[in-house]
Amino acid sequence: MSEAPTLPAGVHLLERGWLSSNNIVLTGPEGTAVVDSGYCTHTAQTLALVRGVLGERPLDQLANTHLHSDHCGGNAGLQDRYPLLQTLIPPGHAAQVRDWDAAALSYTPTGQSCPRFSVDALLLPGQEVNLAGELWQVHAAAGHDPHSVILFHAPSRTLISADALWENGFGVVFPGRCPARS
Numbered sequence: 001m002s003e004a005p006t007l008p009a010g011v012h013l014l015e016r017g018w019l020s021s022n023n024i025v026l027t028g029p030e031g032t033a034v035v036d037s038g039y040c041t042h043t044a045q046t047l048a049l050v051r052g053v054l055g056e057r058p059l060d061q062l063a064n065t066h067l068h069s070d071h072c073g074g075n076a077g078l079q080d081r082y083p084l085l086q087t088l089i090p091p092g093h094a095a096q097v098r099d100w101d102a103a104a105l106s107y108t109p110t111g112q113s114c115p116r117f118s119v120d121a122l123l124l125p126g127q128e129v130n131l132a133g134e135l136w137q138v139h140a141a142a143g144h145d146p147h148s149v150i151l152f153h154a155p156s157r158t159l160i161s162a163d164a165l166w167e168n169g170f171g172v173v174f175p176g177r178c179p180a181r182s
């Protein structure tokens, strides 16, 4: 009988509802990190879920696999809550984030919102990044989003695939419009 896969120690999955990406919280003796931050209307929930894992520990790092609004909409809220937070993004749209070009970042054309956030460092494909004290490989993964990266932790063979990796491909696009925001 096969057993359900288990996550390595220090890797915590926050499973979210539409329209928010799931979040990964990484904890180790040397630090803490979150991968992707959900949609902006769910920021209060994101903060509560992250705090539920970290307790009183600060969040040291925030990494975005790509910059769709459901993956980085909580960035601004996390940066407000944790002022020393270091934010890492893929290099493809770094200039647009620094200049905050909401059209180039897809938010204006899609009618979605994303509060402005700052960036401190880049997740460069082909390199490794230290997240919460563990080295994760950064791989380019264009397709769902041309600038997306995926993260792989070789010792535990753990892949953070950015969006859904399933039998029909990479990423999910639901038909229809997003629900109206209040």
Ligand SMILES: [Zn+2]
Binding pocket: 066, 068, 071, 144, 145, 163, 171
């Ligand atoms: Zn996406």
